Amino acid sequence: MDGQPHSQITRIESDDLTVTVSDMGAEMQSLTTYDGREFLWNGDPEWWSGRSPILFPIVGRAPGDQVEIDGQGGEMKQHGFARRMVFERVREEPSRVIHSLTDSIATQYSFPRPFALTVGHALKGKTLSVTATVSNTGRSILPFGLGFHPAFRWPLPDAEGQPHSIRLHNGQEPELARLENGLLRRDRRPSPFRQGKLTLEPSLFEDDAMIFPEGTGEALTYRAEAGPKLEFRFNGFPNLGLWQKPGAPFVCIEPWHGMAAEQGAGPEIGDRPYTKFLAAGAVARFSWSVTLT
Secondary structure, three states: OOOOOOOOEEEEEOOOEEEEEEOEOOOEEEEEEOOOOEOEOOOOOOOOOOOOOEEOOOOOOOHHHEEEEOOEEEEOOOOOOHHHOEOEEEEEEOOEEEEEEEOOHHHHOOOOOOOEEEEEEEEEOOEEEEEEEEEOOOOOOEEEOEEEOOEEEOOOOOOOOOOEEEEEOOOOOOOEEOEEOOEEOOOOEOOOOEOOEEEOOHHHHOOOOEEEOOOOOOEEEEEEOOOOEEEEEEEOOOEEEEEOOOOOOEEEEEEEEOOOOEOOOOOEHHHOOOOEEEOOOOEEEEEEEEEEO
């Protein structure tokens, strides 16, 4: 990925699922059922080389790809540096793997704050649980964004030709935000959800990602009309992104705490929407899970 050196792949299993995770970016590489059906996008670079990248310490793009904390910083590409860095594998068990990334000379250039980011993938039955813990190991406030960017097959296995939908369990119709040149527009548009349901069509993504700053709740279902379904739960993520490269055979279901910088904003990370501010010595925890049924 991104021209980085070879990374170790770890395999974890339950009776129902198998997951592989790379040390590069602590990124999940596959999500397979016991009968061999693959639910995660395969990373074909013809469409998009990512599979399930972790977004840290920003979500989305920065103006001019420049970020600052209290006036100090430098270049940072879209979605931050974590997805492009090799994590340390700190624990490996049959059904769980934990990775860790800490600040270094490479990170301090653009992100002048000490931190520790721990990411865990764990399986139990038909459920995958993914956790992220951010620790402020410094003496100053730590501003950051964190998100996940998993891509799932569209159509789902054994569901070719069927309508696919996303249903918010809270039944709401949250307002839609859009990007322009990678930055967040300040206006809001009517919701594409109707009573919590959105039928997926490639045309929805002709203007890039669909972003819902708030109101999507803590659970949703992605499913085919008559076929498999994926039940998601989120903890600590107020924002949701949905993205497809138009016509590509995947859809990304992305829980975030933080979004792209707004149009006209400067490089300060603290000015970005939904930035998380962590006091010295404090810890923030985030998690999401998906159950295949």
